[in-house]
Amino acid sequence: MTEPVLALTDVRKSYGSNEALKGVSLDIAPGEIVGLLGPNGAGKSTLFQICSGLFSPDGGEVRLFGMGYKDNASEILKQLGVVFQSRSLDLDMSVRANLKFHGNLFGLSGKLLNQRIDTAAAFFAVTELIDKPVRTLSGGNQRRIEIVRATLNMPALLLMDEPSVGLDPTTRKLLGQHIRGLRDTHQTSILWATHLVEEVEHADRIALIVAGKIIRVGTPAEIIAAAGTETLADAYIALTGVKPMAAVVE
Numbered sequence: 001m002t003e004p005v006l007a008l009t010d011v012r013k014s015y016g017s018n019e020a021l022k023g024v025s026l027d028i029a030p031g032e033i034v035g036l037l038g039p040n041g042a043g044k045s046t047l048f049q050i051c052s053g054l055f056s057p058d059g060g061e062v063r064l065f066g067m068g069y070k071d072n073a074s075e076i077l078k079q080l081g082v083v084f085q086s087r088s089l090d091l092d093m094s095v096r097a098n099l100k101f102h103g104n105l106f107g108l109s110g111k112l113l114n115q116r117i118d119t120a121a122a123f124f125a126v127t128e129l130i131d132k133p134v135r136t137l138s139g140g141n142q143r144r145i146e147i148v149r150a151t152l153n154m155p156a157l158l159l160m161d162e163p164s165v166g167l168d169p170t171t172r173k174l175l176g177q178h179i180r181g182l183r184d185t186h187q188t189s190i191l192w193a194t195h196l197v198e199e200v201e202h203a204d205r206i207a208l209i210v211a212g213k214i215i216r217v218g219t220p221a222e223i224i225a226a227a228g229t230e231t232l233a234d235a236y237i238a239l240t241g242v243k244p245m246a247a248v249v250e
């Protein structure tokens with residue numbers, strides 16, 4: 001069997017007496033797109049931060065590419081792309097300077113780095129913004145740059161926490177195309193955390209997380225069949241007891 005790129009086993013995390021993760025287990029295979037779907041406060045960001053190495057779990061095991069953060073953090077980070085929920089660009093630097101700085105951290109430079117920046121910027125229609133300070137960009141455009149940045153190193157695993165926040169419908173579509181393109185060309189695996197059902201309808205598998213527990217994992221068709229409903233949105237209501245959020249169209 002192919003080794004999973006991400007293997008979580010019984011991962012636990014509490015904030016004081018609040019058990020945010022109550023024993024989460026999940027594997028992601030190479031080239032697989034997995035949607036981590038759950039309502040606000042379910043534990044998605046906590047799990048995401050543990051997967052990206054920002055903090056350690058209280059219990060359980062987290063392995064990426066067969067390695068643990070304790071002994072192999074730099075090896076893991078080289079192969080990882082991360083889109084955080086909160087903004088993380090340097091506001092005073094230009095878009096290109098932000099992207100170059102990030103690329104350099106991954107050992108990219110010169111022509112190859114410039115090519116990757118220009119190709120991704122053209123794809124997300126931000127070419128004309130490339131020399132502007134990030135501070136002058138709209139929130140949605142800053143988000144586009146964060147997505148470009150996270151994929152410059154052609155990661156083996158891309159972790160995205162609510163990546164479409166602030167994106168207009170056209171750019172949401174581009175985001176879907178971009179990650180499927182990465183999967184097809186580089187066998188990138190993707191973990192996409194969201195509370196929006198429509199964003200995970202085309203995922204290979206969905207992990208439903210509620211109150212710190214993954215209550216079901218399966219293909220969208222399997223989730224619908226398990227709930228005995230017609231649509232994924234209805235399956236989400238039936239299985240979680242939570243009404244789904246609709247995407248805000250800007």
Ligand SMILES: Nc1ncnc2c1ncn2[C@@H]1O[C@H](COP(=O)(O)OP(=O)(O)OP(=O)(O)O)[C@@H](O)[C@H]1O
Nearest residue numbers: 015018020038039040041042043044045046047195
């Ligand atoms: N830094 C923190 N300190 C204390 N409690 C926290 C902290 N971060 C998260 N929590 C709590 O942990 C639980 C899980 O929160 P988390 O942010 O992981 O959920 P989420 O699914 O990402 O939610 P959202 O969709 O609203 O971002 C919640 O009860 C939240 O209040």
